[in-house]
Amino acid sequence: MPPLNGAPSWFKEARETPCPVHAAGRGRHHARGYVDRSLDNITSFTKRLIAMDNGTGGRGALQSIEPSARLFGLLAIALAAAITAHSIVLGLIILATAMLALGSRVGLVELVKRTAPSAVFAFIMMTPAFLGFIFPGEETLPMGPSAYKTALTSSQAAYGAPSVFFFVSRVVAVVSLAALLSLTTTPGALFNGLKRLKVPPLFVATLFMTFRYLFILLTIAEDAALAGKSRTIGRADTASSRRWFASRAALILKKAMNTADEVGMAMASRGFTGTFKTFTGPPLVGRDYLWIGFSLFVFFISLGF
Amino acid sequence: MDLVYRLDKVSYSYGASKALDEVSFSVSRGGSLAILGSNGSGKSTLLKIMNGLIFPSAGTIEFAGATLDESGLTGGLLRCFRERVGFVFSEPDVQLFCPTVFDELAFGPLQLELSEKEVKERVHELLDMLGISALSERPPYTLSTGEKKKVAIASVLSTNPDVLLMDEPTNGLDPRTQVWLFELLRELKTLEKTCVMATHDLSLAEDLADRAIVLDETHGKAADGAISDVLRDRDMLLKANIIHEHSHRHGHVVHSHTHSPFASHDEHLPFLKER
Numbered sequence: 179m180p181p182l183n184g185a186p187s188w189f190k191e192a193r194e195t196p197c198p199v200h201a202a203g204r205g206r207h208h209a210r211g212y213v214d215r216s217l218d219n220i221t222s223f224t225k226r227l228i229a230m231d232n233g234t235g236g237r238g239a240l241q242s243i244e245p246s247a248r249l250f251g252l253l254a255i256a257l258a259a260a261i262t263a264h265s266i267v268l269g270l271i272i273l274a275t276a277m278l279a280l281g282s283r284v285g286l287v288e289l290v291k292r293t294a295p296s297a298v299f300a301f302i303m304m305t306p307a308f309l310g311f312i313f314p315g316e317e318t319l320p321m322g323p324s325a326y327k328t329a330l331t332s333s334q335a336a337y338g339a340p341s342v343f344f345f346v347s348r349v350v351a352v353v354s355l356a357a358l359l360s361l362t363t364t365p366g367a368l369f370n371g372l373k374r375l376k377v378p379p380l381f382v383a384t385l386f387m388t389f390r391y392l393f394i395l396l397t398i399a400e401d402a403a404l405a406g407k408s409r410t411i412g413r414a415d416t417a418s419s420r421r422w423f424a425s426r427a428a429l430i431l432k433k434a435m436n437t438a439d440e441v442g443m444a445m446a447s448r449g450f451t452g453t454f455k456t457f458t459g460p461p462l463v464g465r466d467y468l469w470i471g472f473s474l475f476v477f478f479i480s481l482g483f
Numbered sequence: 484m485d486l487v488y489r490l491d492k493v494s495y496s497y498g499a500s501k502a503l504d505e506v507s508f509s510v511s512r513g514g515s516l517a518i519l520g521s522n523g524s525g526k527s528t529l530l531k532i533m534n535g536l537i538f539p540s541a542g543t544i545e546f547a548g549a550t551l552d553e554s555g556l557t558g559g560l561l562r563c564f565r566e567r568v569g570f571v572f573s574e575p576d577v578q579l580f581c582p583t584v585f586d587e588l589a590f591g592p593l594q595l596e597l598s599e600k601e602v603k604e605r606v607h608e609l610l611d612m613l614g615i616s617a618l619s620e621r622p623p624y625t626l627s628t629g630e631k632k633k634v635a636i637a638s639v640l641s642t643n644p645d646v647l648l649m650d651e652p653t654n655g656l657d658p659r660t661q662v663w664l665f666e667l668l669r670e671l672k673t674l675e676k677t678c679v680m681a682t683h684d685l686s687l688a689e690d691l692a693d694r695a696i697v698l699d700e701t702h703g704k705a706a707d708g709a710i711s712d713v714l715r716d717r718d719m720l721l722k723a724n725i726i727h728e729h730s731h732r733h734g735h736v737v738h739s740h741t742h743s744p745f746a747s748h749d750e751h752l753p754f755l756k757e758r
């Protein structure tokens with residue numbers, strides 16, 4: 179029996195004419211939908227995080243420091259940025275971060291691109307304080323580490339514009355240090371670094387699995403969005419693509435969980451029993467200790483100021 | 484004769500839906516077994532049971548004399564079992580989760596606590612042997628399907644398993660890579676490795692397996708025997724939906740004959756020619 183004998187007649191109808199060439203590119207150009215774009219951004223960011231195919235691996239100042247030492251130092255400096263009460267210290271930390279980025283061949287543009295959203299967000303959060311008309315007044319909780327003091331008082335507009343600037347700078351410093359870490363360190367090295375810093379193996383394994391599952395979820399979501407797009411004639415507007423996506427969310431989650439099950443099995447099949455065993459990596463050398471010393475110095479400075 | 488696996492009336496259900504119904508067979512050391520069956524007949528489920536990833540709802544499975552069940556497959560037996568048995572999933576994306584191909588191949592041996600120096604040597608040798616050294620630093624997700632499959636196979640071979648379980652090994656491979664796989668598997672056979680593969684690819688089965696079992700659409704075992712005998716039993720294969728009656732045109736002649744999914748014409752397959 180020929181395979182198409184049972185097909186309905188509409189299915190066998192051949193189109194006589196090809197697509198008219200002049201019809202291409204006639205529609206109005208729209209910006210791509212919000213859902214589309216944010217999904218693309220998230221997936222490409224996470225995938226780049228996993229793969230680190232942005233060409234910063236292996237070369238540069240930070241990359242030459244052993245990952246656990248790198249992680250430790252950047253954390254210490256970020257902590258310093260989070261607790262210092264002195265704008266000169268904060269300014270120097272930001273300057274040092276920028277220099278580290280240049281020395282590690284991370285473009286400043288790349289760094290700013292990753293830091294800007296948080297900075298803008300922080301600024302918007304602080305706008306009431308900036309305008310100074312909500313709660314003009316003195317600080318009400320004169321205790322605790324200076325970090326909390328600054329956050330509290332600035333939100334209450336005790337100091338107005340300078341404190342907003344200080345708060346946003348703090349966010350910029352911490353976020354750009356985090357971005358610097360993700361740009362110079364592969365996740366594999368990061369997990370190894372955590373292990374070497376004696377973070378409990380169960381915690382590291384959990385983090386790794388979370389990371390892995392997130393990746394699966396994103397890949398599936400991306401595929402689902404593409405599949406949706408390939409079956410959409412014309413351009414879906416933001417509202418309808420958001421609706422479509424929301425209606426698929428549960429399904430995507432379910433599918434991701436199934437796939438994650440399989441991944442778990444694939445890991446178990448290759449001997450994974452919950453503790454994540456990896457290469458130990460090279461021993462720490464002079465420049466690693468120098469770096470740790472520098473970061474601790476910055477940290478202690480921030481305690482004093 | 485040394486038995487690697489012995490399955491006795493193994494059944495499995497996913498919730499209410501049955502996936503395997505009282506399947507019994509055994510696999511001897513160094514043998515290679517093809518599990519044939521149509522889509523959804525339970526091949527993948529059977530392989531997962533044979534890899535100790537899921538456990539039978541009823542019936543028993545033994546590996547080298549040890550019962551594989553939830554309580555038994557722990558500690559020393561588990562470690563030994565993971566070292567001896569490798570499983571190539573049908574979907575390479577599921578199997579590859581490390582940042583680079585190198586890490587991927589190192590994963591298994593590291594979990595089994597081989598020394599790091601040994602692991603590195605092993606990985607380099609394996610990359611060489613399989614001709615994929617160029618991919619070493621690539622993140623697996625950027626590879627093509629066929630390359631992923633190669634890496635997935637390599638990642639399993641890196642623990643040097645005695646038993647290789649493969650779910651649809653030729654899936655997604657171009658003809659040249661299929662030949663590569665054929666040759667690899669044939670070589671593994673000469674090394675006395677036990678090989679179990681689930682496939683719809685009858686020519687793969689014919690070339691590489693010496694035995695076959697067939698799962699039918701009721702999830703039971705429909706046939707079990709030497710590969711040539713199983714492949715000659717057209718009525719059984721038709722009933723299990725592995726080949727199907729098909730008619731089409733050669734020039735002006737319309738004729739009807741059987742087809743297996745991956746061959747252009749079954750009459751070019753030696754086992755169906757002699758009719």
Ligand SMILES: Nc1ncnc2c1ncn2[C@@H]1O[C@H](COP(=O)(O)OP(=O)(O)OP(=O)(O)O)[C@@H](O)[C@H]1O
Nearest residue numbers: 497500501502520521522523524525526527528529
């Ligand atoms: N995770 C699951 N949840 C529920 N049912 C499942 C699940 N996995 C498989 N099944 C069902 O179990 C039966 C056997 O599935 P299995 O994947 O073992 O088939 P298969 O022979 O490998 O098929 P294919 O050739 O398509 O890979 C099928 O009916 C399938 O629908």
Ligand SMILES: [Mg+2]
Nearest residue numbers: 526527573650
């Ligand atoms: Mg299957």
